[in-house]
Amino acid sequence: xxxxxxxxxxxxxxxACGGGTQQPPAATGNATAAARIQINGAGATFPYPIYSKWFxxxxxxxxxxxxxxxxxxxxxxxxxxxxxxxxxGATDGPMTDEQxxxxxxxxxxxxxxxxxxxxxxxxxxxxxxxxxxxxxxxxIYLGRIKKWNDRAIAGLNPGVTxxxxxxxxxxxxxxxxxxxIYVDYLSKVSPDFKSKVGVNTSVNWxxxxxGKGNExxxxxxxxxxxxxxYVELIYALQNKISFGAVQxxxxxxxxxxxxxxxxxxxxxxxxxxxxxxxxxxxGAGAYPISSFTWLLMxxxxxDKDKAKVMVDFVKWALTDGQxxxxxxxxxxxxxxxVKKELAAVERITIx
Amino acid sequence: xxxxxxxxxxxxxxxxLALLVLAIGVELTRxxxxxxxxxxxxxxxxDTWDPVAGQFGALPFIWGTLYSSLxxxxxxxxxxxxIAIFVSELCPAWLQTPLVFLTELLAAIPSIxxxxxxxxVLVPAIRALEIWMPEPLRAIPLLSxxxxxxxxxxxxxxxxxxxxxxxxxxxxxxxxxxxxxQREGAYALGATRFEAIRAALFYARTGIIGSIxxxxxxxxxxxxAVTMVIGNNPQVSASLFAPQYTMAxxxxxxxxxxxxxxxxxxxxxxxxxxxxxxxxxxxxxxxLIWGLGRSGRTRPSRVADVEASAA
Amino acid sequence: MNRDRLRRLISSxxxxxxxxxxxxxxxxxxxxxxxxxxxGIGSLNLAFFTSMPRPVGEAGGGMANAIVGTLxxxxxASLMAVPVGVMSGIYxxxxxxxxxxxxxxxxxxxxxxxxxxxxxVFAYGIAVLPxxxxxxxxxxxxxxxxxxxxxxxxxEELLLLVPNALREGALALGATRARAVFTVIVPAALPxxxxxxxxxxxxxxxxxxxxxxxxxxxxxxxRALTQxxxxxxVQIYTYAISPYDDWHRQAWAxxxxxxxxxxxxxLLARIATARIRRLRG
Numbered sequence: 001x002x003x004x005x006x007x008x009x010x011x012x013x014x015x016a017c018g019g020g021t022q023q024p025p026a027a028t029g030n031a032t033a034a035a036r037i038q039i040n041g042a043g044a045t046f047p048y049p050i051y052s053k054w055f056x057x058x059x060x061x062x063x064x065x066x067x068x069x070x071x072x073x074x075x076x077x078x079x080x081x082x083x084x085x086x087x088x089g090a091t092d093g094p095m096t097d098e099q100x101x102x103x104x105x106x107x108x109x110x111x112x113x114x115x116x117x118x119x120x121x122x123x124x125x126x127x128x129x130x131x132x133x134x135x136x137x138x139x140i141y142l143g144r145i146k147k148w149n150d151r152a153i154a155g156l157n158p159g160v161t162x163x164x165x166x167x168x169x170x171x172x173x174x175x176x177x178x179x180x181i182y183v184d185y186l187s188k189v190s191p192d193f194k195s196k197v198g199v200n201t202s203v204n205w206x207x208x209x210x211g212k213g214n215e216x217x218x219x220x221x222x223x224x225x226x227x228x229x230y231v232e233l234i235y236a237l238q239n240k241i242s243f244g245a246v247q248x249x250x251x252x253x254x255x256x257x258x259x260x261x262x263x264x265x266x267x268x269x270x271x272x273x274x275x276x277x278x279x280x281x282x283g284a285g286a287y288p289i290s291s292f293t294w295l296l297m298x299x300x301x302x303d304k305d306k307a308k309v310m311v312d313f314v315k316w317a318l319t320d321g322q323x324x325x326x327x328x329x330x331x332x333x334x335x336x337x338v339k340k341e342l343a344a345v346e347r348i349t350i351x
Numbered sequence: 352x353x354x355x356x357x358x359x360x361x362x363x364x365x366x367x368l369a370l371l372v373l374a375i376g377v378e379l380t381r382x383x384x385x386x387x388x389x390x391x392x393x394x395x396x397x398d399t400w401d402p403v404a405g406q407f408g409a410l411p412f413i414w415g416t417l418y419s420s421l422x423x424x425x426x427x428x429x430x431x432x433x434i435a436i437f438v439s440e441l442c443p444a445w446l447q448t449p450l451v452f453l454t455e456l457l458a459a460i461p462s463i464x465x466x467x468x469x470x471x472v473l474v475p476a477i478r479a480l481e482i483w484m485p486e487p488l489r490a491i492p493l494l495s496x497x498x499x500x501x502x503x504x505x506x507x508x509x510x511x512x513x514x515x516x517x518x519x520x521x522x523x524x525x526x527x528x529x530x531x532x533q534r535e536g537a538y539a540l541g542a543t544r545f546e547a548i549r550a551a552l553f554y555a556r557t558g559i560i561g562s563i564x565x566x567x568x569x570x571x572x573x574x575x576a577v578t579m580v581i582g583n584n585p586q587v588s589a590s591l592f593a594p595q596y597t598m599a600x601x602x603x604x605x606x607x608x609x610x611x612x613x614x615x616x617x618x619x620x621x622x623x624x625x626x627x628x629x630x631x632x633x634x635x636x637x638x639l640i641w642g643l644g645r646s647g648r649t650r651p652s653r654v655a656d657v658e659a660s661a662a
Numbered sequence: 663m664n665r666d667r668l669r670r671l672i673s674s675x676x677x678x679x680x681x682x683x684x685x686x687x688x689x690x691x692x693x694x695x696x697x698x699x700x701x702g703i704g705s706l707n708l709a710f711f712t713s714m715p716r717p718v719g720e721a722g723g724g725m726a727n728a729i730v731g732t733l734x735x736x737x738x739a740s741l742m743a744v745p746v747g748v749m750s751g752i753y754x755x756x757x758x759x760x761x762x763x764x765x766x767x768x769x770x771x772x773x774x775x776x777x778x779x780x781x782x783v784f785a786y787g788i789a790v791l792p793x794x795x796x797x798x799x800x801x802x803x804x805x806x807x808x809x810x811x812x813x814x815x816x817x818e819e820l821l822l823l824v825p826n827a828l829r830e831g832a833l834a835l836g837a838t839r840a841r842a843v844f845t846v847i848v849p850a851a852l853p854x855x856x857x858x859x860x861x862x863x864x865x866x867x868x869x870x871x872x873x874x875x876x877x878x879x880x881x882x883x884x885r886a887l888t889q890x891x892x893x894x895x896v897q898i899y900t901y902a903i904s905p906y907d908d909w910h911r912q913a914w915a916x917x918x919x920x921x922x923x924x925x926x927x928x929l930l931a932r933i934a935t936a937r938i939r940r941l942r943g
Contacts, residue, residue, distance in 0.1 A: 038882075038889070040796065040878070040890060042878070045903060048900065048904065049717075049718045049904055049905070049906065049909075052715075052717045052718070052881065053717040053718055053719065055881065056716070056717040056881075057717075066881075066882045068879075068880050068881050068882060068890060069881070070874075070878055070879045070890075070896075070900070071900055071903075072874050072875065072878075076874075076875070083791060083794070084794050085790060085791070085794050085795065085796060086796075213903045214903065214905065215902065215903060232905070234905040235905045237905075238905040238906060238907065239905070327719065328718060328719065329905065
């Protein structure tokens with residue numbers, strides 16, 4: 001009988017704890033923490049390193065501000081903001097009109113930094129970097145170009161001896177902003193790709209094998225001779241995997257660098273709500289598979305204290321914060337975009 | 352009758368378990384309603400998974416899940432039983448505890464670590480095997496396809512490694528509870544070790560099947576390690592070497608990024624389908640166990656016997 | 663005579679096969695363990711246990727908050743799962759054959775096959791959304807759901823195999839069923855039940871998917887049950903999918919700590935069961 005009592009006590013304790021969830025979060029704070037502000041945010045995986053750097057630096061400047069950002073995926077970020085389980089979200093692909101109207105209030109997009117997606121490959125014994133064009137990449141991922149020595153690839157790479165081996169196509173298996181950016185580009189340069197595959201964070205790939213995450217794709221490519229894949233620039237750099245140059249609208253073959261990405265953003269026309277794809281952007285030196293990553297915030301947030309802190313933070317991130325971008329492998333925003341955003345962030349009501 | 356309060360209290364805890372499962376079923380149905388309405392039973396029988404076009408069919412995932420789990424079971428069940436028998440019946444006493452400890456360690460390794468080990472160690476080994484495979488053998492559908500390394504075989508092997516500790520731990524405990532008299536009796540009748548153990552296995556058969564079912568359940572739901580080595584290609588193929596996909600893997604892969612309503616509901620419906628399949632598989636195994644119980648000596652029925660003796 | 667030799671031959675072959683099975687399981691174990699230790703040992707130091715995560719580019723740092731978080735989450739999960747699991751197991755074995763017992767067995771086996779991500783989706787729906795708040799409790803709840811079926815089924819299997827004579831003896835001496843169960847039957851099966859609990863702990867300690875949308879994660883130190891809390895697995899996951907070597911090393915160190923944690927649990931459980939067995943003589 002004693003055990004019974006003990007067990008029911010345990011459950012009672014748990015039930016009591018469970019009841020605790022209904023208390024407002026404020027009840028858990030203590031009196032001295034009045035000035036301490038905790039803000040939760042969630043979303044894209046790609047900007048997680050720089051965001052965690054920013055929030056850590058910002059915490060050093062303002063010790064009472066604790067901004068907790070977690071990478072649960074862009075779609076997750078959009079969902080959590082809409083469900084109001086977090087104060088702000090982050091995404092690699094802008095919200096659709098449909099998603100915006102279904103949100104409980106107007107949501108604003110703020111580009112924070114830029115990233116690039118690069119085609120990586122594993123061809124042992126190849127001395128120089130390969131050159132690709134959008135249509136060739138699209139045909140490889142449509143399964144039309146099957147061999148490395150295909151005339152289309154050879155034509156872009158005169159003087160390079162390409163092996164007569166099969167191309168093993170590797171793509172992301174998990175839904176990903178990286179995939180979104182990549183297929184967004186391929187759909188712009190290849191009408192066939194657009195009609196057969198289309199644009200989303202996950203698509204119905206006609207060929208290839210799926211690797212989970214950037215590390216899954218880079219792992220599979222580095223393990224499989226004759227394979228091609230796509231990852232964020234920083235993964236190719238950090239893992240020292242060869243990646244190819246891609247031809248832009250101006251006809252130049254550009255190997256991705258932070259400068260080339262910033263140029264792509266400078267060449268694009270940025271609308272007032274900042275929801276814009278900058279893949280295949282015009283301009284000399286622009287790297288064609290580039291994208292913004294966005295912060296998502298409500299225009300009229302309920303909690304004005306948190307709103308004020310976030311507005312201050314965004315201003316800091318757009319100015320002083322940009323200095324951290326390049327060293328972490330991101331491309332800083334062009335000045336024009338920063339200027340436009342600093343004006344737009346004032347739209348958030350903080351009183 | 353004085354035992355009624357006990358029965359009610361214990362039963363109440365049991366009801367928590369039952370209600371949880373019911374609640375999961377209801378919640379999954381609620382969260383997949385759009386997809387259920389739109390695709391109906393076609394969801395189970397079509398093989399297009401196209402988030403862009405909003406076309407969703409679960410067949411390749413169902414196939415991949417059952418294939419990989421059965422493959423894993425085929426590899427793991429004999430190994431796990433062998434371990435259980437060796438540890439509880441054959442090995443010297445001093446070796447028992449370390450072996451138990453080591454097999455439990457297999458359960459301690461996080462799924463993602465198995466996955467990474469799979470990518471860097473297992474998959475290259477399987478690719479080597481595939482490249483080595485002589486041409487005539489490749490004509491067999493079971494062994495056809497290009498040598499990618501990732502695919503059904505890699506998934507089956509990883510899953511097998513992961514479920515061995517669960518099945519062997521339970522099987523071992525089950526064997527250890529077989530009364531010593533049972534074994535002694537067999538030896539006294541001149542049985543060899545194999546025959547004595549066979550008798551013990553027979554005595555404990557429902558528990559043994561239970562242990563295998565526990566492993567099968569684990570295999571059905573395992574996610575991270577599988578998705579890292581199976582190749583994630585939604586196709587229905589008999590080949591061990593073909594990249595395929597599982598239900599748990601597709602949900603885990605796509606859930607975090609999906610933002611479109613129908614797409615989300617389709618993903619949750621995959622979870623629901625898996626839920627239903629597990630239910631059906633369990634029903635099957637229960638019937639099997641009952642069948643066994645009826646064909647052999649019936650197990651001492653506890654409630655009736657004990658009630659009678661207490662009266 | 664010939665038949666006898668054949669029988670003995672089969673028997674020896676069988677014994678050999680069983681020994682082979684052990685080796686077959688130990689090979690991948692050795693390989694995987696070697697892999698984790700080799701990758702993780704280099705970055706494992708005292709700071710890993712005592713300091714907080716650092717942003718990329720700053721060397722050092724640790725997972726102090728995540729270690730505490732994981733302990734809290736598994737604690738909450740056990741508080742929920744051990745009573746429910748053990749009691750369900752008791753019901754299934756004591757009242758085997760009743761419709762509720764059959765339903766429970768179904769329920770447990772079904773729950774056991776539900777992938778962790780789906781448990782996460784469920785827990786998010788009922789423990790996060792209504793409160794608009796990620797919390798440690800929601801995470802513990804999700805993990806607890808995953809522990810229950812393993813505990814329930816192992817408890818049941820083992821109680822069923824406790825010799826009936828024990829039960830009958832206790833009842834014959836005039837014990838109530840509750841007394842018979844808790845003083846005679848459960849103790850007889852206790853080593854196995856503890857094994858079940860350890861296995862369940864081992865399973866949940868390494869889970870990421872159900873936590874991502876429930877306990878979330880926290881860069882800062884938190885002990886509040888109603889706030890997001892850090893966990894080793896989510897932290898490992900976040901680091902593992904990052905591009906940086908520094909973070910990969912931290913992830914491997916975290917994986918090693920996680921394996922060590924479950925190993926310690928298992929060891930303690932072993933000692934406990936050995937002691938129980940000895941006490942019982």
